[in-house]
Amino acid sequence: MARKEFETLTPQMFYILLVLNQPMHGYDIMQKVAQITNDEIQIGAGTLYTLLPRFEKECYIKLIKEENKRKIYQLTPLGKKKLLMEKERMLKQINLFNQIKHKM
Numbered sequence: 001m002a003r004k005e006f007e008t009l010t011p012q013m014f015y016i017l018l019v020l021n022q023p024m025h026g027y028d029i030m031q032k033v034a035q036i037t038n039d040e041i042q043i044g045a046g047t048l049y050t051l052l053p054r055f056e057k058e059c060y061i062k063l064i065k066e067e068n069k070r071k072i073y074q075l076t077p078l079g080k081k082k083l084l085m086e087k088e089r090m091l092k093q094i095n096l097f098n099q100i101k102h103k104m
Contacts, residue, residue, distance in 0.1 A: 016048065
């Protein structure tokens with residue numbers, strides 16, 4: 001069965017939304033994700049600049065201003081809700097794993 005777009009988030013999607021709790025432009029997003037994940041997650045420019053307009057279309061982020069040709073985005077209330085839903089989905093997976101792990 002095909003996954004609906006944004007039904008679940010990839011790690012890259014999750015971290016992009018997570019760091020946009022404060023206004024940021026593209027390069028800062030890439031740097032912040034690398035920093036908070038200790039370089040485990042690297043966001044390439046192609047991935048980032050493909051996802052930003054899609055997130056904006058879904059109203060997960062909004063363009064708040066442009067300065068020096070840099071677009072600065074921030075998470076919206078809907079984006080925050082999506083992050084919380086993803087957190088709950090991941091917690092369910094962890095809880096199920098823990099239940100099954102005890103039977104292994």
